[in-house]
Amino acid sequence: MIVLVVGENREYLCRLGEEIGSDLGILSVPEDAEIGDVIETHLGNKFTVMEPRVTDLFRHLERTGTPILPRDVGLIIGMAGIGQGDRVLDAGTGTGILSICLGRIGANVTTYEKNLKFVEVAQDNIIKAKVEDNVEIRGRDIIEDLDILNNFSVVTLDMKNAEVVVDHARYLLKTGGSLVVYSPFIESAKRVVECARNAGLSDIKTIDTIQREIEFGERGSRPQTRGVGHSGYLTFARKYT
Ligand SMILES: C[S@@+](CC[C@H](N)C(=O)[O-])C[C@H]1O[C@@H](n2cnc3c(N)ncnc32)[C@H](O)[C@@H]1O
Structure with missing residues (x-):
């Protein structure tokens, strides 16, 4: 499933189970993440999991x-x-x-x-x-x-x-x-x-x-x-x- 993960001034379109690296730390998006879940990079920066809309x-x-x-x-x-x-x-x-x-x-x-x-x-x-x-x-x-x-x-x-x-x-x-x-x-x-x-x-x-x-x-x-x-x-x- 494709999701949008949105943090402060940063957002990524990714698959569940994907790992995203940035200066905010490594974000591992769990396979079982649900819309609305808040997940953290290994540096503690928070991202919210959202369903992408067509504008995203x-x-x-x-x-x-x-x-x-x-x-x-x-x-x-x-x-x-x-x-x-x-x-x-x-x-x-x-x-x-x-x-x-x-x-x-x-x-x-x-x-x-x-x-x-x-x-x-x-x-x-x-x-x-x-x-x-x-x-x-x-x-x-x-x-x-x-x-x-x-x-x-x-x-x-x-x-x-x-x-x-x-x-x-x-x-x-x-x-x-x-x-x-x-x-x-x-x-x-x-x-x-x-x-x-x-x-x-x-x-x-x-x-x-x-x-x-x-x-x-x-x-x-x-x-x-x-x-x-x-x-x-x-x-x-x-x-x-
Ligand atoms: C500006 S883009 C279209 C963007 C699209 N409307 C969108 O919303 O993403 C124009 C495209 O038309 C294609 N194209 C141009 N002439 C064509 C033709 N005769 N048959 C099929 N595709 C064509 C080009 O290769 C190009 O990818």
């Missing part, structure tokens, strides 16, 4: 491609209305964060990754997140399989040249289904919108995703002046006819 996995899973940020995952789920039992086609898998989050809410995800080294890491992440029953990873270029893919409730794309897939979106989606494309630059978002129009999709909308954390200080309160503000552009579209 975001910080700790091994990364390949830049993962979708939790706030953008929330927007994708909320704006495309993704829920339990939806058939989702995703590309590229990358680190697997979006697929894992969609699997966690009960969607059945087929995700494509063309880099076989990334496939290995993503498969390991999928198992650590315990969504292997909901997320199937295919180590292939999605473009080669476009002719055999159809009847999906939602298609999510976070890959270079996503337009090529958008061109085929009508055939990939069932009627009423949603397309979601994450684009790091406005030029690629514009190409996606043009392709979605040409493909006959409806309700095409692109949003800029910005999040500002608020700092409550002694002198006054205002948005943080540092940190990530903008992450990317999200384009949504639907197939009606």
Whole structure:
């Protein structure tokens, strides 16, 4: 079982029975540790055993491609209305964060990754997140399989040249289904919108995703002046006819 052990200013994702070494001492996580147990390093530093939530996995899973940020995952789920039992086609898998989050809410995800080294890491992440029953990873270029893919409730794309897939979106989606494309630059978002129009999709909308954390200080309160503000552009579209 994978757990999160959290101490003062330090946390680790590990298996029960694992030994973690740090400047706080050696922490032996017992095989029979339970959620809520407090365990100590050999130097007496305390750690609490917790069940990892998906936001913890975001910080700790091994990364390949830049993962979708939790706030953008929330927007994708909320704006495309993704829920339990939806058939989702995703590309590229990358680190697997979006697929894992969609699997966690009960969607059945087929995700494509063309880099076989990334496939290995993503498969390991999928198992650590315990969504292997909901997320199937295919180590292939999605473009080669476009002719055999159809009847999906939602298609999510976070890959270079996503337009090529958008061109085929009508055939990939069932009627009423949603397309979601994450684009790091406005030029690629514009190409996606043009392709979605040409493909006959409806309700095409692109949003800029910005999040500002608020700092409550002694002198006054205002948005943080540092940190990530903008992450990317999200384009949504639907197939009606
Ligand atoms: C930015 S990452 C995706 C991150 C992912 N959305 C996440 O949340 O972890 C983009 C990935 O798309 C993959 N990719 C690019 N073109 C592809 C294609 N035609 N078929 C399959 N995978 C592709 C790349 O190898 C890369 O790993």
